[in-house]
Amino acid sequence: MNKPANVMFIVLDTLRLDTLYDNIDRYPAFSSLVDQSTLYNNVKSTASWTVPSHASMFTGMYLNEHGIDSSYENDSFFDLVKKFPSKCNPIPVEFRKRGYNTYSIVNNNMLGKGTAFAEGFDELDSVGPFVLQENHRETMREIVGKDNLEIIDAIEFGGVKLKSLLALGPSRALRLYNMQRNWKKEWKKYDYPRKKGAGESLKSISNMDLKEPFFTFFNLMEAHEPYHGAKGFAKVVRYYSENSYTGKWDGKAEKEAELEKMKESLPANLASLDNFLGGLISHLKEKGVYDNTAFVVVSDHGQCFGEDNFVGHGYLLNDYLVNVPMILKMPEGRKKVNDDYISTFDVYNVMKSIANGESADFPKRDFVFSESFGVSKPTWKKRLGDLASKHKPDVRKRIWSKEGYSLTVNGSKGEIEEFSYRGKPEKPDDHREAVSDLLTELSIFTGSENFTIPEI
Amino acid sequence: MKMSNTRSEPFLSLESKVGIAGIVLKEVFTKNVRPLILWNADRDTTVALHLVKATVENMELRMPPAVFVDHGDHFPETLDMVQKVSKDLNFRLITVRNEDVLDNVKDGKIAVSSLNDDNRSVLEKANIRDEDLSLSNDEVFRELLVKAPIEKAIARHRFDSVITAPTSDFPGGEGLNALIGRMNEETYSVVNPTLMFTGADLWKYTFDNSIPVHPKYREGHTSVFRKENNTPGSDKPAWEDEMIKEDASRDTAEDRERMMEKLRALGYI
Numbered sequence: 001m002n003k004p005a006n007v008m009f010i011v012l013d014t015l016r017l018d019t020l021y022d023n024i025d026r027y028p029a030f031s032s033l034v035d036q037s038t039l040y041n042n043v044k045s046t047a048s049w050t051v052p053s054h055a056s057m058f059t060g061m062y063l064n065e066h067g068i069d070s071s072y073e074n075d076s077f078f079d080l081v082k083k084f085p086s087k088c089n090p091i092p093v094e095f096r097k098r099g100y101n102t103y104s105i106v107n108n109n110m111l112g113k114g115t116a117f118a119e120g121f122d123e124l125d126s127v128g129p130f131v132l133q134e135n136h137r138e139t140m141r142e143i144v145g146k147d148n149l150e151i152i153d154a155i156e157f158g159g160v161k162l163k164s165l166l167a168l169g170p171s172r173a174l175r176l177y178n179m180q181r182n183w184k185k186e187w188k189k190y191d192y193p194r195k196k197g198a199g200e201s202l203k204s205i206s207n208m209d210l211k212e213p214f215f216t217f218f219n220l221m222e223a224h225e226p227y228h229g230a231k232g233f234a235k236v237v238r239y240y241s242e243n244s245y246t247g248k249w250d251g252k253a254e255k256e257a258e259l260e261k262m263k264e265s266l267p268a269n270l271a272s273l274d275n276f277l278g279g280l281i282s283h284l285k286e287k288g289v290y291d292n293t294a295f296v297v298v299s300d301h302g303q304c305f306g307e308d309n310f311v312g313h314g315y316l317l318n319d320y321l322v323n324v325p326m327i328l329k330m331p332e333g334r335k336k337v338n339d340d341y342i343s344t345f346d347v348y349n350v351m352k353s354i355a356n357g358e359s360a361d362f363p364k365r366d367f368v369f370s371e372s373f374g375v376s377k378p379t380w381k382k383r384l385g386d387l388a389s390k391h392k393p394d395v396r397k398r399i400w401s402k403e404g405y406s407l408t409v410n411g412s413k414g415e416i417e418e419f420s421y422r423g424k425p426e427k428p429d430d431h432r433e434a435v436s437d438l439l440t441e442l443s444i445f446t447g448s449e450n451f452t453i454p455e456i
Numbered sequence: 457m458k459m460s461n462t463r464s465e466p467f468l469s470l471e472s473k474v475g476i477a478g479i480v481l482k483e484v485f486t487k488n489v490r491p492l493i494l495w496n497a498d499r500d501t502t503v504a505l506h507l508v509k510a511t512v513e514n515m516e517l518r519m520p521p522a523v524f525v526d527h528g529d530h531f532p533e534t535l536d537m538v539q540k541v542s543k544d545l546n547f548r549l550i551t552v553r554n555e556d557v558l559d560n561v562k563d564g565k566i567a568v569s570s571l572n573d574d575n576r577s578v579l580e581k582a583n584i585r586d587e588d589l590s591l592s593n594d595e596v597f598r599e600l601l602v603k604a605p606i607e608k609a610i611a612r613h614r615f616d617s618v619i620t621a622p623t624s625d626f627p628g629g630e631g632l633n634a635l636i637g638r639m640n641e642e643t644y645s646v647v648n649p650t651l652m653f654t655g656a657d658l659w660k661y662t663f664d665n666s667i668p669v670h671p672k673y674r675e676g677h678t679s680v681f682r683k684e685n686n687t688p689g690s691d692k693p694a695w696e697d698e699m700i701k702e703d704a705s706r707d708t709a710e711d712r713e714r715m716m717e718k719l720r721a722l723g724y725i
Contacts (some may be wrong), residue, residue: 061489065489065490066489086486086487087486087487087488087489148518366610366612440548443548444548444550444613445613446518447489447518448516448517448518
């Protein structure tokens with residue numbers, strides 16, 4: 001019987017397909033990995049933000065199946081992700097059942113200790129500035145109390161009023177002030193936002209006593225906002241979100257210039273990821289385990305820099321958000337390119353096949369889907385401010401057929417929002433049969449959620 | 457009608473069996489994400505369909521899709537019934553057909569050389585080696601026109617549980633003497649909510665709940681699965697003998713008369 005292959009499951013959070021694929025030759029570790037891997041050109045993420053997208057890769061299910069979405073009505077979203085529903089068999093648990101040692105190193109508290117994503121890991125480490133930031137927020141929440149959480153948003157957006165701070169009482173206001181000051185100093189040590197935890201992740205794995213066979217999960221936040229050289233990402237997000245509803249675009253050129261600067265800063269973040277990858281490969285070679293290790297390197301979603309008048313991720317399902325890069329290196333290592341339509345939920349099935357010692361090909365699906373159930377209430381308020389009470393986030397689903405058709409439906413409005421063939425926009429009326437087939441498939445795919453399929 | 461796969465539970469009332477079916481189905485909808493109903497418009501799967509409807513209504517879920525296998529040898533009444541019932545009960549009907557086989561049938565015969573790779577692989581797996589095949593051969597009919605399109609639909613839509621009836625012609629269902637059983641290397645389960653229902657139970661449930669009845673049963677047919685070689689067993693409706701025989705074994709003459717009256721009132725006699 002063959003020795004079971006180790007698995008490195010590396011999620012490059014928020015990394016757009018074009019950001020990596022257009023520049024891959026510039027990065028030695030990525031280039032070298034691709035030379036021994038299958039590079040996938042048509043991978044569709046099941047969701048356009050971190051938690052539901054990771055939930056799909058961890059459970060092998062779409063959003064309407066695992067139920068971890070972010071619907072506007074669901075105030076207890078963060079309680080929901082503390083544990084996967086009983087119908088799910090999370091991938092770390094599956095690896096452990098098969099005798100694997102399981103390790104998790106994450107740069108994002110949403111995937112760390114105390115969440116569903118921790119289940120089944122023998123060792124878990126949360127590192128990097130985002131983890132620090134979330135811990136910092138947690139302390140701030142404790143100081144201001146649950147009735148004053150808006151002050152924290154205001155502090156982060158730079159719009160806190162002295163009056164609201166003083167209303168907390170001098171002792172609490174002073175503690176907040178001191179915390180913020182110390183926190184900024186602390187953050188600078190990380191060279192943030194140029195670096196967001198990849199270096200710390202490498203240190204963490206180097207300190208772990210990896211025992212074969214192992215399954216190791218990384219979430220690396222280097223491509224996530226905010227970006228080096230650009231100020232006020234949150235303000236740009238809010239400008240685009242609000243103005244999409246009001247239709248007023250005064251000062252857009254200035255914001256576009258800021259977004260360009262942000263995009264220009266991405267190579268520095270990619271270099272940091274490349275250093276991580278190179279360091280990880282060297283470490284595994286030193287330990288003598290590289291030749292028996294499979295790599296699944298994938299992004300959970302992309303990022304909008306003003307495309308479709310949107311900045312950030314979540315909510316929409318456009319190409320910039322759901323087309324993601326993916327590299328699969330099996331221990332034997334062979335260079336290949338794959339153009340099939342593939343969904344990130346199948347990452348689960350492929351990893352399970354590796355754990356079973358079976359062939360690890362992605363299944364050819366007739367259809368793949370992405371879903372967005374809006375965004376959580378606090379996030380939506382941050383995006384839209386006072387407009388949030390008037391405009392509920394819409395629910396969307398997108399489908400791709402293996403023939404290359406794509407259709408996006410806004411199920412809150414019962415409207416077709418996008419229809420294309422191999423990336424080129426087409427009029428639905430000119431392809432009624434294809435559209436009708438896609439709508440039928442969407443209708444079969446849709447679970448019990450309230451989602452209106454348009455009539456054509 | 458094949459009855460060998462039912463599990464006789466003579467001491468359970470129909471009400472209890474319906475209760476057990478409800479528990480089984482609730483389990484299916486709690487633990488699975490993509491169930492389907494394999495529905496032939498026959499008595500057995502139509503009862504299963506109605507049990508599913510009651511369960512999803514209780515759980516405030518949407519009715520799952522039903523897969524109907526169009527094998528090309530149906531009574532016209534079957535095709536009418538699937539359209540009407542799916543519309544009335546408002547569920548998505550997925551009709552599956554093995555087009556490649558149906559396009560290549562000549563006088564009930566198929567040359568294997570005319571079939572595509574998928575179908576040839578189906579025959580190979582079933583160990584059917586002849587070059588010229590006849591659809592009158594039950595095994596050929598079942599493998600190519602029933603099993604293959606169902607398996608394809610299950611894979612295409614990633615269904616993880618197949619709700620059916622033990623007496624229906626679900627491939628592989630034969631011998632699966634369990635309320636819920638794992639099939640096909642764990643990729644999906646087969647669910648038989650009516651496993652403990654006798655033939656008379658199924659008719660009684662049908663009439664008590666005013667469930668649509670395939671018209672061919674009234675003409676004495678005991679199976680409605682396909683037309684070929686399907687002649688009525690008698691000139692009486694299919695339910696008559698089955699219900700009366702079973703009732704006679706346990707009920708009084710008064711009970712039997714009450715049942716006959718009910719059937720007359722409903723227009724079945």
